[in-house]
Amino acid sequence: MNLQMFAGERTEPATPKKRQDVRKKGQVFQSREITSAMIIVIGFLMIYFTTSNIMGEFINLFKYLFYNYGGASDDVFTVNGISKLFMIIFPIFLRLILPIILVVFLISLISTYAQVGFLFTLEPLNLKLERLNPIEGFKRMFSRRGIVELTKAILKIGVLGYVMYSFLIWQYKGIPQLLDMSVQDLIKYGLNIFSGILLRISIVLIALGIIDYVFQWKDYESNIKMSKDDIKEEFKETEGNPQIKSEIKKKQRQISMRRMMQDVKKADVVITNPTHIAIALMYDNEINDAPIVVAKGLDYIAEKIKEEAKKYSIAIVENRPLAHSLYKTTEVGDSIPPDLYKAVAEVLAYVYSLKEE
Structure with a gap:
């Protein structure tokens, strides 16, 4: 089986960078049903807990209207009368409706923020020519997502219609009793029916919202999935192409090697084992408290260090134990460890005696 045919399939979860990129484009998931x-629900609760206040305001309004506009000589049907009536009714309307509107608006913001968070982008407003293409529009209408949304809408209407119908049928038995009720009792009865309908609708919508939220989340995760090739390309963009990084490291090693070889001429002695290891030491008692390693290497690099040492007439001393110890315990630019002071001092003393001779 050719496994390359599966390389382009989007089977991998989206990476954090992909999630951040699609979020910047305004592609986020949220359930409008929630x-x-x-x-x-909040609107229903607000109305339920303020029912007595609403009824009191309406009763006071009706009393005022009956007492002040009950005569035939009233100018209620003139422009001045209508204007005066509006100035009476409008403040009452604001006192009753405005708190509910503000609370509902805040709940809408809180619900959206809880699902999406703070996001400001103009990307969805950009003009895209494919949106003007009627063929693409039909494709979106009859796509899997379009069919699912249509099914959800039909299901929601059907469930809500059934709930309202079953509740009203149950209340139908009490309709003959309305003939013996006062106006105030009729209002209470109507509000009870209204509250019962809203309560059942709220429960159904919450259940549908939870189902829709799960669906939207799974659909979103499916849409932003990545193929293995996408992940490789993203890695190249963020971390850099591995081949380029390898070349950069190679160049860095070459530069470091060239600089190290240039420092060999500063050395006082090169200690070897004698074939596989070479350590170049420099000591200036006016600058450093202890000898400094200016170059070190194995095999090929060790040979290059010895060649440079011969070029500048630097002493090469064979001392296998000291060469191994220095190679294991020091790096280029380090001072030698105190436990090797004596051994290195003997080597330097030998080198200085050779120079004097």
Whole structure:
């Protein structure tokens, strides 16, 4: 089986960078059903707990209207009368409706923020020519997502219609009793029916919202999945091409090698083992408290160090134990460890005696 045929399939979860990129484009998942359910539930609770206040305001309004506009000589049907009536009714309307509107607006913002977080982008407003293409529009209408949204809408209407119908049928038995009720009792009865309908609708919408939230999340995760090739390309963009990084490291090693070889001429002695290891030491008692390693290497590099040492007439001393110890315990630019002071001092003393001779 040719495994390359699966390389382009989007089977891998989205990386953090991919999630950040699609979020910048405004592609986020959220359930509008959850928001709608919360708005209706909170609105219902606001109306339920302020029912007595609403009824009191309406009763006071009706009393005022009956007492002040009950005569035939009233100018209620003139422009001045209508204007005066509007100035009476409008403040009452604001006192009753404005708090509910503000609370519903805040709940909408909170619900959206809880699902999406703070996001400001103009990317969705950009003009895209494919949006003007009627063929693409039909494809979106009859796509899997379009069919699912249509099914959800039909299901929601059907469930809500059934809930309202079953509740009203249950309340139908009490309709004959309305003939013996006062106006105030009729209002209470109507509000009870309204509250019962809203309560059942709220429960249904919350259940549908939870289902829709799970669906939207799975659909979003499926849409932003990546193929193995996508992940490789992203890695190249973020971490750099491995071949380029390898070349950079190679160049860095070459530069470091060239600089180290240039420092060999500063050395006082090169200690070897004698074939595989070479350590170049420099000591200036006015600058350093201890000898400094200016170059070190194995095999090929060790040979190059010895060649440079011969070029500048630097002493090469064979001392296998000292060469091994220095190679294991020091790096280029380090001072030698104190436990090797004596051994290195003997070597330097030998080198200085040779120079004097």
